Amino acid sequence: xxxxxxxALEAAVAAGASHGEARVVHERQRGxxxxxxxxxxxxxxxxxxxGIRVLCRGGWGFAATQRxxxxxxEECARLAVEIARASARVQPHPVELLPEPxxxxxxxxxxxIDPFTVPVEECLDLLRRVDLELRAVAGVTLSxxxxxxxxxxxxxxxxxxxxxxxxxxxxxxxxxxxxxxxxSIQTRSYPxxxxxxxxxxxxxxxxxxxxxxxxxxxxxxCVALLKAPQCPEGRRDLVLDSSQLGLQIHESIGHPxxxxxxxxxxxxxxxxxxxxxxxxxxxxxxxxLVNVVADxxxxxxxxxxxxxxxxxxxAAQCVPxxxxxxxxxxxxxxxxxxxxxxxxxxxxxxxxxxxxxxxVRMSNVSxxxxxxxxxxxxxxxxxxxxxYMETNRxxxxxxxxxxxxxxxxxxxxxxxxxxxxxxxxxxxSGITTEFWNAMDAVCDRREWxxxxxxxxxxxxxxxxxxxxxGAAPARFRQIKIGGAYGE
Amino acid sequence: MASxxxxxxxxxxxxxxxxxxxxxxxxxAPDLDLEVTLAGGHSxxxxxxxxxxxxxxxxxxxxxxxxxxxxxxxxxxxxxxxDDDGLRDVVRRAEALARVQEEDxxxxxMLAAAEAGESAVLERFDDATAVLGAGERASQVDAMVxxxxxxxxxxxxxxxxxxxxxxxxxxxxxxxxxxxxxxEASVTMQGDDSSGWQKRNYTRAAxxxxxxxAEIAAExxxxxxxxxxxxxxxxxxxLEPSAVADLLGFLAADFSGLALLEQRSCLHGRLxxxxxxxxxxIVDDCAAAxxxxxxxxxxxxxxxxxxxxxxxxxxxxxxxxxxxxxMAKSEWAGKLKTQPTGHGLSLPNExxxxxxxxxxxxxxxxxxxxxxxxxxxxxxxLVTRLWYIREVDAYEKMLTxxxxxxxxxxxxxxxxxxxxxxxxxQSVLKLLQSVxxxxxxxxxxxxxxxxxxxxxxxxxxxxFTEVTRF
Numbered sequence: 001x002x003x004x005x006x007x008a009l010e011a012a013v014a015a016g017a018s019h020g021e022a023r024v025v026h027e028r029q030r031g032x033x034x035x036x037x038x039x040x041x042x043x044x045x046x047x048x049x050x051g052i053r054v055l056c057r058g059g060w061g062f063a064a065t066q067r068x069x070x071x072x073x074e075e076c077a078r079l080a081v082e083i084a085r086a087s088a089r090v091q092p093h094p095v096e097l098l099p100e101p102x103x104x105x106x107x108x109x110x111x112x113i114d115p116f117t118v119p120v121e122e123c124l125d126l127l128r129r130v131d132l133e134l135r136a137v138a139g140v141t142l143s144x145x146x147x148x149x150x151x152x153x154x155x156x157x158x159x160x161x162x163x164x165x166x167x168x169x170x171x172x173x174x175x176x177x178x179x180x181x182x183x184s185i186q187t188r189s190y191p192x193x194x195x196x197x198x199x200x201x202x203x204x205x206x207x208x209x210x211x212x213x214x215x216x217x218x219x220x221x222c223v224a225l226l227k228a229p230q231c232p233e234g235r236r237d238l239v240l241d242s243s244q245l246g247l248q249i250h251e252s253i254g255h256p257x258x259x260x261x262x263x264x265x266x267x268x269x270x271x272x273x274x275x276x277x278x279x280x281x282x283x284x285x286x287x288x289l290v291n292v293v294a295d296x297x298x299x300x301x302x303x304x305x306x307x308x309x310x311x312x313x314x315a316a317q318c319v320p321x322x323x324x325x326x327x328x329x330x331x332x333x334x335x336x337x338x339x340x341x342x343x344x345x346x347x348x349x350x351x352x353x354x355x356x357x358x359x360v361r362m363s364n365v366s367x368x369x370x371x372x373x374x375x376x377x378x379x380x381x382x383x384x385x386x387x388y389m390e391t392n393r394x395x396x397x398x399x400x401x402x403x404x405x406x407x408x409x410x411x412x413x414x415x416x417x418x419x420x421x422x423x424x425x426x427x428x429s430g431i432t433t434e435f436w437n438a439m440d441a442v443c444d445r446r447e448w449x450x451x452x453x454x455x456x457x458x459x460x461x462x463x464x465x466x467x468x469x470g471a472a473p474a475r476f477r478q479i480k481i482g483g484a485y486g487e
Numbered sequence: 488m489a490s491x492x493x494x495x496x497x498x499x500x501x502x503x504x505x506x507x508x509x510x511x512x513x514x515x516a517p518d519l520d521l522e523v524t525l526a527g528g529h530s531x532x533x534x535x536x537x538x539x540x541x542x543x544x545x546x547x548x549x550x551x552x553x554x555x556x557x558x559x560x561x562x563x564x565x566x567x568x569x570d571d572d573g574l575r576d577v578v579r580r581a582e583a584l585a586r587v588q589e590e591d592x593x594x595x596x597m598l599a600a601a602e603a604g605e606s607a608v609l610e611r612f613d614d615a616t617a618v619l620g621a622g623e624r625a626s627q628v629d630a631m632v633x634x635x636x637x638x639x640x641x642x643x644x645x646x647x648x649x650x651x652x653x654x655x656x657x658x659x660x661x662x663x664x665x666x667x668x669x670x671e672a673s674v675t676m677q678g679d680d681s682s683g684w685q686k687r688n689y690t691r692a693a694x695x696x697x698x699x700x701a702e703i704a705a706e707x708x709x710x711x712x713x714x715x716x717x718x719x720x721x722x723x724x725x726l727e728p729s730a731v732a733d734l735l736g737f738l739a740a741d742f743s744g745l746a747l748l749e750q751r752s753c754l755h756g757r758l759x760x761x762x763x764x765x766x767x768x769i770v771d772d773c774a775a776a777x778x779x780x781x782x783x784x785x786x787x788x789x790x791x792x793x794x795x796x797x798x799x800x801x802x803x804x805x806x807x808x809x810x811x812x813x814m815a816k817s818e819w820a821g822k823l824k825t826q827p828t829g830h831g832l833s834l835p836n837e838x839x840x841x842x843x844x845x846x847x848x849x850x851x852x853x854x855x856x857x858x859x860x861x862x863x864x865x866x867x868x869l870v871t872r873l874w875y876i877r878e879v880d881a882y883e884k885m886l887t888x889x890x891x892x893x894x895x896x897x898x899x900x901x902x903x904x905x906x907x908x909x910x911x912x913q914s915v916l917k918l919l920q921s922v923x924x925x926x927x928x929x930x931x932x933x934x935x936x937x938x939x940x941x942x943x944x945x946x947x948x949x950x951f952t953e954v955t956r957f
Contacts, residue, residue, distance in 0.1 A: 033837065036749070039588050040837045042562035044580045049548065049567065061621075062544040066567045067497060079545060086533070086621035087540040090629045121587045128589075141750045144837075180750035185881040265536045267643035268675040268684075269934060271874075271891075274956070355546040394877040396910075398889045403910055403955035405887050407879050425880065429910070429953060460534055460645045461544070483952050484879045484887060484912045 005157035007070050008052045011077035013159060017054035017061075017084065019097060020077070021158040023311060024050045024068075025354035030116065032123050033146040034131045039124065041146065049354035052080045058094020059087030062357040096338040098345055100314055102161035107308035110298070111169040111202035115149035118203045123147055126211065133215035134177045139223035142178040146195055147171075147206060152353075154311075162313040170304065170466065171205045172198035172454060177219040181226045186424060188222035188409055190214045192243045193392050198452030198466065200302040221410055224422055231411050231426035233482035237386030238428055239379060239475045244408055245367065246451035246469035247392050252432040253285075253292055254365040254467065256401035257321055257329070258348075258458075259336040261360075270458050271399025274432070275327065277340060283327040286436030289370065292322040294331055296347060296363035301450040303468020305363035307350075312358060314347035321365065325437070333360050352463035359459045364450065366470030370442040376473050379443055381417040387481055388412045388419060389426045394484075397432075405429040407484060427484035435476060443472035498527045498547045499617070499652050502664035509656040511571065512553060515578040520597050522554040522657040522786070524833060528666075530649030533624040538632045538642055543621060554834060555581035556597055559590035561835055595808055597786075600660030604789030604829065607774050607782045611667035616692040617650035619670065624648065627697040631674050634701035640708055642701070644674035648692055655787045665781035670695050671932070675892055676708040680957065681905055683707025684872055684892035686729060688932045690779070707871060707893035711905025716954055717896060719909060723867035723923070724949040725860045725897065728931035728941045730873045735769075735845065736936020737878060737886055738915050742771075742795050742803075744810035745839025748817060753884045753916065754801055758822065763799040763919035766853075770794050771805065771830070771842040777930035777940040778844045785833035793828055795842060799919075807831025807840040845939035847928045854927040860945040862900040863924065868909075868949075869895040869902060876935045884915045888935070889955065910953040921946045 005022040012020035026048045033041035049066040050073060061084025065076040088094070127145040134143035150170040157163050174196015176189040191197045191209055199205050240248065256273040260266055275283070293300075296307050296316035307316055312334055320328045332342065333349035351358035380388065394407035411426035412419045430438075450470040457464055500508070509523045527549025534542040551574065552565040562584030566577040624646045635642035652666040670692035676683045684707065685700040726734070738753075746752035754762075772792040773782050782790050786808060793803040806814060808827040815825040830840040861869060871893030879885045890908045897903070926943030 035837055038591055038593075039835060041835055042584045042588065043564070043835070044562075044584055045552075045565040046577070046580075047550070047567045051546075059540065060543055062542075064544075064546040064548075066548045072497070076547075083531075083543045083545060083621040086625040087543040089540075089622075089625045090535065090632060091539040092537070093539065119587070120584055124588065178749075178751060180755065180882070183882055185751060185753075187881075263537070264641070264643060264677075265534075265541050267536055267641075267677060267682075268534075268645060268673055355548060357542060357544045359542075394879050394887065396875040396877045396887045396889065398908060398910070398955045398957075399874055399891050400955075400957055402957070403889070403953055405910060405912075405953075407877075407887075427879065431956065460542075461530065461532055461546075461647070484885070486912075486952060 001155040004050055004068050004073055005155065007073040008050060008077045009157060009159050011074035012052060012054045012081055015078045015081035017056050017081050019055040019159055021053045021312060022050055023354060024155040026153045027353060028151045030149045032127060034127045035144050036142060037128065037131050037135065051351065051354045052077050053357060054080045054084050055095055056081050056084035057088035059084045059091050060095060061087060064355040095335050097334045098338045100334060100345065103309065103313060104163045105308065106165045108167040109169055109200040109306065110302065113203040114169065115171050115203040116151060130175045130211045130215045133212055134175060134219045137216060137219035137223055139179050140177045140219050141180045145175040147173045156311065156313055158313055164309050164313055166308060168200055169202050170198060171201050171203060172196055173206045173209055173211060175211055175215055177222040179222050179226055184226055186222055186225035188218040189391055190218040192451065193409060195454065198304055198454045200304060200306050225410060225424045228422040228424040230485065231423040231482050233486045235478045236481045237383055237475060237477050238479040238481065239383060239386060239388040239414065239473060241390040242447065242449045242471040242473055243451050244389060244392050245471040245474055247395055248406065249365055249367055249469045249471060250453055250467060251395060251397045252401060252404055253321065254362040257331050258360045259330040259332040262330060263336060263339055269460050274400045274402050279327055281326065281328060284325050284437065285322045285327040285433055286325045287439050288324050289439055289442055290322050290325050290436050291368040292365065293368065294319040294321050294363050294365045300364050301470065303364035303450045304452040304454060304466030305468040310347045310349045311351045312349045314345045317347045319346045331360055331362060336360060350465060352465060356463045361465050362467040364468030364470060369445040369448040369472045374441060374443045376443055376447050379441055379473055379475060380414055380419060383414050383475060384417060386414040387426065388414055402431050404432065405484060425485060428479050428481050429483045430480055435479065438476045438479060439474055440477055442474040447472040498529050498549050499650055499666065500525060500527060500549060502654065505654040505664055506656065506662065508551060508569065512574050512578055515575045516582060519582060520556040520658045522597055522655065524552040525654045526550060528649060528651035530647060532645055532647035533621065533628055534645045535628050535632065536643035538635055540625065540628060551577060553577050553581045555585045557585055559592055559594040560585045560588040561594060563835065593809065595812060597657045597659050598661055598788060598808065603661050603787050606663060606789040609665065609774060609782050611690045611779065612650065613668045613691040616648055616668040616670050619648045619692050627672065630698045631701035634698060634705055635676055638705045640705055641677040642674060644672065646672045653781055655783065657787065661787035663783045663787050667779060672697050672700060674701050674704045676704040678708045678712050681708050681711040681714060682892045683711065686932050688930065688938055710902065711893055711895060714905040714907045716907045719951045719953055721948045721950055723864055723945065723947045725857060725864065725867060725869045726944045727857065727871050728929060728943050729933040730870050731944045732931040732939045732941040733873050733876055733933035733935035734886065734915055734918065735939065735941060737876065738884060739842050739845060742805055742842045743838065743840050744804050744806040744814050747804060747819065748813055751881065753882050758801055761799040762801055762916065763796060764922050765799045766922055766925060767796055767799050767919050768848040769796040770846050770848060771844050772846050773844040775844065775846045775940060779938065780844060784829045784831040786831050788827055788829040788831060790829035793842065805830035805840040805842040810839045843937055847941050849925045849928055849942055854942065855924040857926060857943050860924050860943065861897050861902060864897045865899060867897045868906065869897055872933055873935065879912060885912060886915060887912045907957060908955050909951040911950060912952045913950045918946055921948050923947060
């Protein structure tokens with residue numbers, strides 16, 4: 001791979017590039033799934049290629065190819081430089097890169113059981129048993145299970161001398177029951193919706209999830225939702241489970257802190273951000289209990305946003321985002337951090353694969369657990385009256401990330417400090433900063449889970465990316481509930 | 488030969504080259520039933536913001552996907568390693584994944600050429616569009632930036648082009664190939680407190696009038712400046728074609744036979760009676776003007792035109808071969824056609840089939856312009872585009888989302904002000920029961936769904952539930 005990178009970088013410099021990077025990526029994926037007991041997915045894929053990013057006359061150019069012959073790679077590098085020259089034609093200010101010492105390193109995400117070594121029969125047998133448990137509950141009209149594995153190996157080189165090899169193993173698994181009756185389609189998923197839980201782990205994650213043991217419960221909840229009363233409309237105290245809170249963090253904190261959005265680079269597609277530069281260190285984003293970090297370091301946990309170096313060779317960091325409620329930091333790259341006068345990139349430039357240019361991305365954007373001891377049971381018992389919601393069903397937020405609305409799969413009344421009736425079609429909505437300022441309790445580390453969002457979409461051409469979000473159940477006072485179904 | 492052209496030739500595989508790769512794959516496992524799908528090409532995109540180019544990319548590639556089948560077992564493996572070792576390995580992986588499965592008695596044999604149907608050859612490739620280079624894209628971007636500078640606005644957008652091919656071959660004689668080119672532009676013009684947007688996508692770059700798009704987006708930004716806040720509630724809306732396409736795209740998945748069988752389609756329990764207004768007729772036709780894509784599906788079956796909705800009543804749904812076979816043995820036999828329609832997805836899959844060549848039909852002479860719709864409205868909202876649409880309720884087909892980049896108050900037949908953006912929670916079923924006027928359908932594209940041939944639409948009782956801060 002080093003040879004491929006050398007061809008790329010030498011050709012780029014010869015063509016006039018002032019800076020060059022080559023990322024060679026070898027990726028392998030496997031997806032298995034069942035649907036009503038039949039195999040619905042059995043697929044394996046492999047891909048190898050190189051992406052070459054260059055600066056020439058202060059403009060960016062990027063080209064990618066799978067032709068890894070010397071001729072193919074050099075031609076790709078020259079195309080990247082030609083593209084960069086075209087960029088410079090319509091560019092008021094040349095790109096500036098903050099300095100970054102070149103690193104030579106190797107890193108692999110921790111993995112106990114390589115999922116590609118687990119016999120496919122064993123994986124399918126587990127999924128079939130889960131599927132059977134789901135369908136054992138009368139009233140379930142559709143059962144789904146899935147498992148996915150990814151091995152992502154990347155060699156990064158740049159003209160400054162960096163040479164970094166990183167290998168990631170990612171595993172995901174989950175199940176869902178659906179039930180239709182009368183005028184309602186209901187769904188319950190485990191351990192999360194849209195495919196379950198994903199982490200940078202091996203097959204040990206699948207075993208930790210205890211899918212078979214939980215399938216019957218979620219299937220019963222799914223059928224019970226058909227007869228459950230509609231979640232009421234109005235203002236209520238709201239408790240969110242950690243998976244829904246993870247997505248709330250993703251949408252209403254993770255995206256608005258992306259510096260490329262703040263600078264307007266995403267204005268035509270993903271949108272901009274209400275977090276304009278004047279709000280840094282001044283905006284009260286949330287209550288004193290709200291402490292959020294963007295932590296890519298392996299010590300944060302096996303999140304989908306865990307790495308040793310980002311995709312321009314900057315070491316993983318922990319960036320304080322919200323400290324005791326005050327907005328403190330952005331997600332940045334070498335070029336965007338330069339625009340706002342920083343001394344160093346925050347290390348958040350990431351690419352979907354070899355064919356896509358790296359862009360500013362979340363790592364693990366997590367709400368830190370409460371410092372005081374508080375279990376989930378303590379949280380419910382201290383709530384009095386309210387609504388507890390679990391597992392995301394729908395999510396939507398405006399293009400500056402102020403107004404959001406989320407739907408969940410299930411909710412329960414909280415009456416007198418106890419969980420009561422099951423409620424269907426729950427939803428809540430609000431304005432980002434008002435919502436986070438209404439947080440008055442968060443559970444401690446015992447209840448904290450690092451959730452994986454495997455499919456965050458951003459950029460043109462659109463790129464999917466895995467991000468991590470740690471959260472513990474938390475309470476928000478007097479939130480608007482049920483607006484989605486209101487008149 | 489220019490580098491763009493050389494690169495295109497390396498990745499746009501001809502039908503003959505695809506057939507040769509299929510033969511190499513077959514030689515690796517001559518006794519297996521194999522289906523080989525090939526796809527590749529190149530695409531490039533120039534992106535700008537703050538009136539300057541910020542990102543400029545190009546990618547090329549080609550992959551081979553092999554489906555192996557043995558009796559009632561099947562699996563797929565894909566690779567972009569096209570040498571002999573790579574092809575042997577991808578066959579081995581597909582076979583290994585299939586071999587360990589339990590038999591599925593309902594799995595059909597691979598499609599035979601004799602039952603695949605006649606597939607139209609769709610001419611959707613333009614050489615000039617395929618090889619358009621970074622210099623030409625920069626010139627198009629510059630034209631849009633110049634409009635922004637002249638108007639004192641801040642522009643952002645993207646201009647992209649490329650070419651792709653897809654082919655499918657199998658052991659039972661199916662051999663299909665298709666190629667097409669594309670050019671697409673989108674532009675956002677931003678003022679201090681307002682914005683405007685336009686997007687177009689065509690087979691030929693010559694049809695993209697970048698400057699005209701920039702002028703419309705700039706006009707929307709100017710006219711929506713100093714937005715006022717209107718209260719949430721039910722409004723008569725005039726939805727421009729992008730907004731209509733983005734909403735209707737969420738309904739397309741319900742026109743699937745498998746979705747009906749699995750009781751996840753909102754059409755379940757609603758067939759037979761008129762469901763929408765009599766002014767609603769929607770077909771699926773891959774050969775229609777303004778459509779894109781190949782004339783065959785994921786198994787190589789010829790795509791057939793479908794009447795999805797005729798004067799408000801659901802007529803047909805899309806069906807893959809396996810779905811049609813199951814339908815024939817189900818409660819739906821006799822109520823719906825149970826023949827494959829050529830809309831199947833690549834096997835194995837979770838969703839069965841999809842109608843993706845949606846064409847809205849409006850009688851000639853009945854179509855109204857957006858200006859006429861505005862003139863006919865006492866009080867309402869004119870919506871340029873919608874954003875972050877998600878399904879809130881699967882059976883009521885209730886969607887939520889936001890307005891964005893050009894939302895206007897209409898009073899007494901005139902646009903009187905820009906308004907702050909609103910959140911909607913609206914059933915698409917109810918929307919299509921409440922359409923007052925339709926425009927002339929044309930190729931429409933948003934960012935939330937897929938491109939389709941859709942009109943502007945005036946409808947009453949559209950439910951807005953909240954207002955945001957801008």
